[in-house]
Amino acid sequence: MFTASQLLDKINNYISEIQFTREPKGLYEPIEYILSLGGKRIRPVLMLMAYNLYREDVASIYDPAAAIEVYHNHTLLHDDLMDRSDMRRGKPTVHKVWNDNTAILSGDAMLILAFRLMTAAPSEHLKEVMELFGLTTLEICEGQQLDMEFESRDNVTEDEYIEMIRLKTAVLLAGSLKIGAILAGATAEDAENLYNFGMQIGVAFQLQDDLLDVYGDPEVFGKKIGGDILCNKKTYMLIKALNRADEKQREELDRWLNADDCQPAEKIEAVTGLYNQLNIRNVCENKMREYYTSAMESLAAVAVAEERKKELKNLVKLLMYREM
Secondary structure, eight states: OOOHHHHHHHHHHHHHTOOOOSSOHHHHHHHHHHHHTOOOOHHHHHHHHHHHTTOSOGGGGHHHHHHHHHHHHHHHHHHHHHHTOOEETTEEOHHHHSOHHHHHHHHHHHHHHHHHHHTTSOHHHHHHHHHHHHHHHHHHHHHHHHHHHHTTOSOOOHHHHHHHHIIIIIHHHHHHHHHHHHHTTOOHHHHHHHHHHHHHHHHHHHHHHHHHHHHOOHHHHSSOTTHHHHTTOOOHHHHHHHHHOOHHHHHHHHHHHTOSSOOHHHHHHHHHHHHHHTTHHHHHHHHHHHHHHHHHHHHHTSSSOHHHHHHHHHHHHHHHTOOO
8 A cells, every 4th residue: 555645756756757749839838837836636646545445556547647637737727717816836827927828728738638648547447437537527617617607696505505616626536536446446336435435525625725715824725815705705604604694794794795995904804703703614614524524434335444544534634634
C-alpha cells in the first residue's frame, strides 16, 4: 500500500513529464502553465488510492489518473473566465496572462486531451470507464448551469443547493474513486460504495468551503475571507440564514444583499454578525458531519481489509478537519 503523499508525488511527477509537442504553441502553453501550478491533486490521488485498495501496480493507471486532473484544470480555466477571477493558486489566471479567447480554446483542448488520456484504460474496462467519465463531465456542466441560475434567484432551497454542489463538485470525486475501483477489478458493489463515499464526502467538502469562506483563517484557507458574502453567492450559509431569520433580521440581511455601495469589510462584518445570531456556523457544521458520517458508512461497506482503508480514511479526515 502507498500513502497519499507517495501517490501525490507519483502523479505530480507523471503530470510534470507530459510533453505537448503539437503545434501551435499558443494553444498548449496555457495548458502547460495551468498544470504547472500544482494543487492538491485530490481527484487523481483518490483514483489511485481506490485502485490501490485492490492492486499495487498503480503506475498502470497513471494516464486515466492524469486525465482526471487535466479535466479538472479544464474546468478551472473556464470557471476563472466566467467568474472574472484574476488569481489561481497564487498566480495570474490564464485569461489574465493571455486573453479570454485563449482561455476558452485551451480549455476546450484540455477537455479533449482528458478524454484521450482516459482511453488508455484497459480494453476490458474501457466502455464502462468512458461511460462513467462522460456522464460525470456532463453532470458537472449541469451543476455549473444551476450555480449560474442561482445568481439571479432569491428563493433557492436547501435541497436545490445540495443537488447543485453534488453535480458541480462531488461527482468528480465520486467518479475518480469509482473509476479507480473499476480499473482494479473491484466488484460492482464495492465500486458503487466507493462512488457513494466520494459523493458524500464531496458534499461535505463543499459545505466546509462555504463555512471556511466566513470563518476560516486566510493563511490556512488560502484566500481572502468573505468573498462569498461580498458577491451575494447562494451558499448553504446564506440559504439557511434566509430561512431562519426573523422579520427584522431578514430586513437587515436583504439590505446588505441589495447594497450597491458599501465598504466590503463592513458588509462582511454585518452579515457574519447575522450568521452568528442565527447560529449558522453550527447548522453548517452539523450538516457537514451528517454527510461525513454517511461517507464513512459507505467506506465501511467496501469489502477490503480495514487496514487497507486506513490511508483513505486519514486523507479524508485531514481534509475534513482543516484548521479554521
